[in-house]
Amino acid sequence: MxxxxxxxxxxxxxxxxxxxxxxxxxxxxxxxxxxxxxxxxxxxxxxxxxxxxxxxxxxxxxxxxxxxxxxxxxxxxxxxxxxxxxxxxxxxxxxxxxxxxxxxxxxxxxxxxxxxxxxxxxxxxxxxxxxxxxxxxxxxxxxxxxxxxxxxxxxxxxxxxxxxxxxxxxxxxxxxxxxxxxxxxxxxxxxxxxxxxxxxxxxxxxxxxxxxxxxxxxxxxxxxxxxxxxxxxxxxxxxxxxxxxxNRLNLVMKKMTGWAAIIAVPTLITGFFGQNVPYPGSGESWGFSVDLFVLVLSAAILYVVFRRKGWL
Structure with missing residues (x-):
């Protein structure tokens, strides 16, 4: 007590x-x-x-x-x-x-x-x-x-x-x-x-x-x-x-690499045909259309492929 x-x-x-x-x-x-x-x-x-x-x-x-x-x-x-x-x-x-x-x-x-x-x-x-x-x-x-x-x-x-x-x-x-x-x-x-x-x-x-x-x-x-x-x-x-x-960093790098590849192909094409030499379609109206079509098509194909693989 x-x-x-x-x-x-x-x-x-x-x-x-x-x-x-x-x-x-x-x-x-x-x-x-x-x-x-x-x-x-x-x-x-x-x-x-x-x-x-x-x-x-x-x-x-x-x-x-x-x-x-x-x-x-x-x-x-x-x-x-x-x-x-x-x-x-x-x-x-x-x-x-x-x-x-x-x-x-x-x-x-x-x-x-x-x-x-x-x-x-x-x-x-x-x-x-x-x-x-x-x-x-x-x-x-x-x-x-x-x-x-x-x-x-x-x-x-x-x-x-x-x-x-x-x-x-x-x-x-x-x-x-x-x-x-x-x-x-x-x-x-x-x-x-x-x-x-x-x-x-x-x-x-x-x-x-x-x-x-x-x-x-x-x-x-x-x-x-x-x-x-x-x-x-x-x-x-x-x-x-x-x-x-x-994993998140790898995903970011994968996406950046995918977009870089998509951009690289059109860059390669335009760089090649940008040479100061004659090429088929040079100076013709249809030549520009063909070039543009090839650029868009190549980029679209790469986008679809990378998208299916989950890279984008």
Missing amino acids: LTEENFPLSDVDRFRGQDDVVVWLDLCAPDAEQLHLVADELRLDPHAVEDALSAGERAKLDRYPTHLFLNTYAVRLDVASGELVSQEISAFIAGRTLVTVRGDDTFDLDEVLRRVHGADLAAHGVAYLVHGIIDVVVDGYFTAVQALDGALEDLEDMLFDEDVPEGTVHRRSFELRKSLVQLRREILPMREAVNSLMRRDTGLVTDGLVSAYQDVYDHVLRATEWTDSLRDMINSILDTNLTIQS
Whole structure:
């Protein structure tokens, strides 16, 4: 049961001394001084504090003598731009105390609070809170992967749409591939992190929560496998798009060559008879008519032949 919120830092020791109390400190965009005050109060390792203050740390679980340090990322895909928006979340797990550090309020804690509300919090302590956080994070993975899947399916439909402006598919493919690479970079390490949390020597997960953590671990594996299939899918789209562009270029070149051939034959005829030498019909009215007829006939024959072959 939630008994107190927004309490001063000086009261942390008072709450930590109670066996039936779980303390959760959430720090949103703290500066170095604020985090070091908490670190001194809870005796957090300086290396873990440095990781929490540094941006771009990989998802991981580190063990220290007095606590565990978990780093993870909440993600969201902007479908319109294809950009993956990620929020780094760091957590210090020390006994029945949890300290979370967020860069901003992009990651909504209301969903976590909704999931962890109830008697299970008192029974399982901090492990229940940690499970709530990573459960919401992993659900975000599925939402992002599903959005990527939908965006790639739309991209497949655009492949054979001739009304789509040239370069759109290629540009969109690279945008989505960039987001997919970033998403995989944040999902893959979570397998090891969640698996490490479940190890008995961490002393975190109680027997009653093993199945819940196993469920999260299975979800991470499924998300990872899904990204594997999406990686193959986007590579296939890129290859197919290149093939289509090559075929379209060949078609254009074929048409240009066909028209060039049609023009070349009359040019050859007029060039030959344009020599300053006498030829049959030269100076006669019917000679011009015959020449014109031959020019039109040769061009028409070539046009019909090329048309039947699909070159024009």
